[in-house]
Amino acid sequence: MYAFEFKRPKTLSEAVAALGGEDAQALGGGQTLIPTLKQRLAAPATLVSLNGIDEIKGICTDDQGRLCIGGGTTHAAVAKGAGAYPALAALAANIGDPAVRSRGTIGGSVANNDPSACYPSAVLASGATVVTNTRQIAADDFFQGMFTTALEPGEIITEVRFPIPQKANYQKFVQPASRFALVGVFVAKYADGVRVAVTGASSNGVFRWTEAEKALSANFSAKALDGLKASADGLISDIHGSAEYRAHLIKVMTGRAVTAAG
Secondary structure: OOOOEEEOOOOHHHHHHHHOOOOEEEEOOOOOHHHHHHOOOOOOOEEEEOOOOHHHOOEEEOOOOOEEEEOOOEHHHHHHHOOOOHHHHHHHHOOOOHHHHHHOEHHHHHHHOOOOOOHHHHHHHOOOEEEEOOOEEEHHHHEEEOOEEOOOOOOOEEEEEEOOOOEEEEEEEEOOOOOOEEEEEEEEEEOOEEEEEEEOOEOOOOEEOHHHHHHHHHOOOHHHHOOOOOOOOOEOOEOOEOHHHHHHHHHHHHHHHHHHHO
């Protein structure tokens, strides 16, 4: 590690002010940032902890029937409190291990946009809205590539608003050492169609499988995928699996998610 200033604001306005300083970095649960600092892959002059800001924690349902989760809410709290959206609660319950779930936050995961993280697939498949201290961003506009989002410097995720689907399920083929998704697929069925989001497979991060969406919107059954084949172009190929293997898993996990969703 190295010397840096550490700030613990108690309000959102204090956090925004602190992040306005030169070379300041927000710190959520720290499950990604702390290891990055230890490896000296990042070296901000100031860390601004968001952990003490109660106004960005909690779960509720708004007047539009959306499940609203504060950006500072931990994975464990989502697993316990997101009963109105069972597929999302189940996803949160299977992130990492108990230590990760007790510290990591939904806002931190979404802001980091790790290409193998689980939450981005739920946000994208749900057509959720990411709310920050300055604006609202549609999921389709938020994720912009590996570790890249629409967030501006100093912008803080305060809430994620999830429209609750008629049916949904998340299936993850786990990389056993890291507990990240080798391939994860979140399927959500709404009155106006089906959305399918894939994580873990692409070097560009989370993405929608539009061909499957079209087929499943016409027939919400695993059999609707029979004639489809996910493209291996742009998919990750590493020691854990080739691009072709990941392409195969996309179809398999999508089918499992549809079947589990019922």
